[in-house]
Amino acid sequence: MKTQLLPQISHMLLYKKSIFFLLLSFIIILLNHCANPVSPQGGKKDIIPPKPVFFFPPNFSTSFHDRRIKITFDEFIQLKEPKTKITISPPLLPNSDFILHGKSLVIKMDDSLQTNTTFSFNFGESISDLTENNVLHDFSYVFTTGTHIDSLSLKGKIIDAFDLTPQKDIFALLYINENDTIPFDSLPCKVRSYYMARTNDKGEFILHNLRNKPYKLFALKDINSNYLYDLSSEKVAFLDSLATGTFIPPEFADSTNKKDTLVIKDKPGRPDSAILKNKVEKKDTIKNGHISFPSYTLHLFEQIDSTQKLLKSEMVQKNEVRFVYKFPALDPEFTPLNFTPEGTWKIMEFSKKRDTVLLWLMSIPKDSLIVEIKDKGRKTDTVSLGLTVKSKKRRSSGKENEKPDRLDLGTTFWGGHLNQFWGDPEIISSFPLSHAVFSRFLLVDNKDTIHVMANFRDSLKRNIIIHYKWKEEARYLLIIPDSVLFSINGLTNDSLKLDFQALALKNFGSIRMEITPETKSGTYIIQLLDDKENILRQSRITQKEKIEFNYLFPGKYKIKAILDRNNNGRWDSGIYLKHLQPEEVFYFPKIIEVRSNWDVEETWTL
Numbered sequence: 105m106k107t108q109l110l111p112q113i114s115h116m117l118l119y120k121k122s123i124f125f126l127l128l129s130f131i132i133i134l135l136n137h138c139a140n141p142v143s144p145q146g147g148k149k150d151i152i153p154p155k156p157v158f159f160f161p162p163n164f165s166t167s168f169h170d171r172r173i174k175i176t177f178d179e180f181i182q183l184k185e186p187k188t189k190i191t192i193s194p195p196l197l198p199n200s201d202f203i204l205h206g207k208s209l210v211i212k213m214d215d216s217l218q219t220n221t222t223f224s225f226n227f228g229e230s231i232s233d234l235t236e237n238n239v240l241h242d243f244s245y246v247f248t249t250g251t252h253i254d255s256l257s258l259k260g261k262i263i264d265a266f267d268l269t270p271q272k273d274i275f276a277l278l279y280i281n282e283n284d285t286i287p288f289d290s291l292p293c294k295v296r297s298y299y300m301a302r303t304n305d306k307g308e309f310i311l312h313n314l315r316n317k318p319y320k321l322f323a324l325k326d327i328n329s330n331y332l333y334d335l336s337s338e339k340v341a342f343l344d345s346l347a348t349g350t351f352i353p354p355e356f357a358d359s360t361n362k363k364d365t366l367v368i369k370d371k372p373g374r375p376d377s378a379i380l381k382n383k384v385e386k387k388d389t390i391k392n393g394h395i396s397f398p399s400y401t402l403h404l405f406e407q408i409d410s411t412q413k414l415l416k417s418e419m420v421q422k423n424e425v426r427f428v429y430k431f432p433a434l435d436p437e438f439t440p441l442n443f444t445p446e447g448t449w450k451i452m453e454f455s456k457k458r459d460t461v462l463l464w465l466m467s468i469p470k471d472s473l474i475v476e477i478k479d480k481g482r483k484t485d486t487v488s489l490g491l492t493v494k495s496k497k498r499r500s501s502g503k504e505n506e507k508p509d510r511l512d513l514g515t516t517f518w519g520g521h522l523n524q525f526w527g528d529p530e531i532i533s534s535f536p537l538s539h540a541v542f543s544r545f546l547l548v549d550n551k552d553t554i555h556v557m558a559n560f561r562d563s564l565k566r567n568i569i570i571h572y573k574w575k576e577e578a579r580y581l582l583i584i585p586d587s588v589l590f591s592i593n594g595l596t597n598d599s600l601k602l603d604f605q606a607l608a609l610k611n612f613g614s615i616r617m618e619i620t621p622e623t624k625s626g627t628y629i630i631q632l633l634d635d636k637e638n639i640l641r642q643s644r645i646t647q648k649e650k651i652e653f654n655y656l657f658p659g660k661y662k663i664k665a666i667l668d669r670n671n672n673g674r675w676d677s678g679i680y681l682k683h684l685q686p687e688e689v690f691y692f693p694k695i696i697e698v699r700s701n702w703d704v705e706e707t708w709t710l
Contacts, residue, residue, distance in 0.1 A: 153240040154181045154233045158208075161247065168223075168247040173211040175245060180207055180234040188329065189230035191275075193299040193311065194221060195331065220250035222313045228302060246313055256349030259310040260400035262303050262323050262341060265686040266675060267637065270307025271404050274339075275300050275326055278311060278319040278347070289681060292322045292333045292340070300331070311349070318346035323402045333680070336409060340680055341402035352397050405677045405686040414477060414485040422509065423465040423593050424535070425473065425489060432458035435480045442474040451536055451592065453564055457674070464536050464564075465491070466592055511535055511589055511597040522606045524574040525655040529604070530567050531558075531584070535591040537565040544588045547572060548581035556582070576608040613698035615653040617663065617706045619645060624688070627671050628710065633662040635695075644668075656698045663692035665710055 158176035161168060186202040201212040209231070217223070225245040232239045246253060258278070262271045277297035281288045286295065299319075301309040323341035324333055333340055409430075416428040427436075433454070440449065446467075453462040465473070474488045512534035522529055537560075547556035547570075557571040570582065586599040621628055625646075632641040632653050640661075641653055653661075666675045667688040678686040692708050 150233070150236045151238060153238040154179050154231065155240075156243065159245070163245055163247075164253055165247040166251055166253065168217070168249050171213050173213075173225075173245065173247075174208055175211075176208040177231075178207070181209065181231055181240075182234050182237075183209065184230050184232070186230055189228045189302075191226045191228065191300050191302055193224045193226075193297075193301070193313075194218065195296045195300065196223075217249050220248075222246065222248040222250070222254040222315075224299075224313045226301065244312070254313045254315050255351060256314040256316055257310060257312045257352040257397075258314060258319070258321075258347060258349045258400070259308070259352070259397065260321070260402060261307050262309065262402045262404055263307055265341070265403035265405040265678070266689060268689060268691060270303075270305070271325070272303055272305050272307065273325075274303045274307070274309075274404060275324045275331065276303065276309040276311065276402075277322045277324060277331070278314070279322065280315075280317055280319060288320060289683075291320065292324065292680075294332070296331045297322070314349035316349065318348055321347040321400060321402070323404055325404065336407065339404045339406045341404045342680055342685075343400055343402060344683065344685070347400055350398055403678075403686055407679055408677045412479050412482070412484055414487070417485075417487045417489060419489055419491065420462075421534070422491075423468075425463040425465065427461045427463070427477070427487075429459045429461070429479070429484075433461055433479050434458075436461055437478040437481075438463060439476045439478075440473065441476055441486070442472065443468070443470050451564060453536075453566075464592065509595055511591055511595045513584070513589075513597060513600050515602060517602065517604050520604050522574065522580075522604050523612070523655060523657075524606050525609065525612065528572070528574075529570045529582075530561065531570065533566045533568070533589060533591070533597075535566070535593065535595060538590050538592045540565075540568065540590065541588040542568075544585050545570070546583040546585075548583070549578065574606040576606060579603070579605045610701040611657075612655045613658060613700060613702045613704065614656060615661065615663075615696055615698060615704045615706070616650065617652075617692075617708055618648070618650045619665070620648045620707070620709045621645065622709050624667060624710075627668045629666040629668050629673065629675075631664045631666070633664055635660050635662070637662070644673075658698055658700050661696045661698060663696065663708070665690040665692075665708075 154177040156175050157178050158174070160174045161170055181204070183202060183204055190202070192200070196213060196215045200215065203210045203212065211225070223246065227240070227243045227245075229239050229241060231243060248254070260276065262274045262276065263269060264271055275297075277292065278299040279288070279291040279295075280298050283291060283295065291297075299311050299314060301311045303309045321343040322333075324331070325339040326332075327335055327338050411430075412433075413430040414427060415430055416426070418426050420426050427433075429436075436452070438450065438452075449466055449468065451464040451466065453464065454460070468491060471492050472488065472490050474486070476483065477485045477487060514532040514534075516527075516530045516532070540558075540560075542558040543555060545556050545558050547554055549572075558568050559571075561567040561569050572580075574580075580603075582600075582602040582604070584597065584600040584602075587596045589597045615632070619628075619630065628645050630643050630645060630651055631639050634640055643651055645651070667690075668674075669687055670676060675689065676687050678684050690710055692706070696704055696706065698704060
């Protein structure tokens with residue numbers, strides 16, 4: 105009997121042992137997985153900004169007398185640049201502090217708060233969650249030390265006065281005429297504003313919780329972060345008249361009648377002031393149309409100091425000195441102080457705007473130039489410049505030899521193509537010439553080689569015009585032989601060969617625009633601009649006129665108008681304390697696309 109039971113017992117033990125090892129293996133695998141956790145896969149990315157769930161004292165509190173504010177969010181937050189990104193109206197003194205404590209933001213105020221005043225904290229883009237950096241945009245906390253919250257608002261936009269582009273991070277400031285010792289116009293220079301807001305990416309601003317008072321509206325690009333207009337390099341804008349607030353009802357994204365109830369709890373012992381029940385009924389009150397509210401547009405500018413100044417002086421190349429002025433040089437004088445000139449020692453050349461003067465030096469007995477500079481008899485500066493310039497070197501047979509100075513020649517050809525409809529081609533010398541042997545200029549036209557006509561275009565003899573009866577789509581080779589151009593300081597040229605093709609009329613387009621100055625009379629500068637705002641062509645009108653811009657390469661163009669109040673042919677900035685706004689600028693409302701062999705016709709009422 106025992107011998108019959110042994111195989112059965114052995115089999116049962118073996119079965120139990122197998123079960124044991126199987127369970128043991130499962131436990132080991134389970135423990136291994138637990139010991140090596142991996143990041144969870146999939147799931148939606150958090151794109152929701154933090155949400156305030158608790159205020160103490162409650163938001164929109166009246167009769168506020170605390171010195172400490174606590175705002176708790178539904179997740180951990182981070183606070184970026186509170187001193188610059190958070191705006192407080194009216195402003196508190198700089199000793200107010202912002203502290204993060206867990207999920208809460210604590211604001212400590214050591215200032216004595218003004219009585220019967222509504223204060224607004226706008227946090228801009230300073231608050232975001234800790235994990236995904238989702239920004240809580242334009243969150244505000246408002247309270248009043250009086251018995252009611254001021255409810256008026258004022259909105260507007262700040263744009264650049266010259267190119268009308270929206271200006272971001274500009275302060276919109278409001279001032280009240282309640283200071284007996286400082287003139288009203290001087291307030292932005294002397295005291296901090298009563299209310300402030302910062303513009304967004306679109307240049308827009310809105311000021312909430314205003315009193316029912318008239319305000320001076322001022323804009324400031326604050327460089328030194330003191331909220332005062334005290335640097336000449338700070339850009340400003342101002343409204344000619346006083347501004348007033350208006351009641352702007354809250355805007356909602358939907359038209360449902362949902363009721364949102366937010367119950368915010370505080371610590372025990374604060375039953376009345378610590379529990380905020382905020383019921384908001386969302387309704388679409390605008391069904392057939394759009395209600396517009398007053399909006400102010402300010403034109404930001406940098407006030408120009410009218411005192412003439414020399415901004416820069418430099419050696420451009422050997423015997424060429426450049427002087428850059430702040431304003432057009434009316435009657436510049438240059439008197440050398442380290443030598444006595446014998447005869448003509450320089451030739452002057454002006455830029456188109458006359459704000460840059462080139463001195464072409466002829467015979468200087470020194471290796472430096474010390475010169476006294478005047479403009480219209482008034483001394484502007486004294487400049488000392490070294491005249492030694494390193495010569496260019498060329499490598500020959502493994503040795504470096506001095507390369508003799510030669511004239512550099514440029515051309516007005518566009519990418520190897522000639523727009524002969526706009527003018528004959530020009531050769532531009534790097535230095536004024538004393539004379540040239542034009543009879544040695546050659547032009548290859550098909551199989552013919554001819555002596556081409558040429559002459560100087562300017563009195564300095566730097567620009568040479570090539571005359572010929574150009575044929576559409578024909579190819580040409582212009583040959584300027586060695587040593588046929590001679591500069592005033594003895595330089596001459598290397599040989600030059602220019603291969604180019606005259607374009608066909610069908611390659612170009614044109615813009616024809618009838619412009620009617622209707623809003624304001626005066627002289628208008630009409631400018632044709634490329635997509636980078638470079639001025640291509642310019643004309644002036646005083647009345648209704650049709651302007652044509654012909655022979656344009658295909659591309660996108662802008663049309664700009666400047667109301668030239670002082671008829672000086674350029675745009676002028678404003679002067680705040682003289683109540684002088686910058687000259688008005690207008691842009692044709694759309695980009696004009698020019699195509700080959702196509703005329704664009706437009707009308708524009710200014």
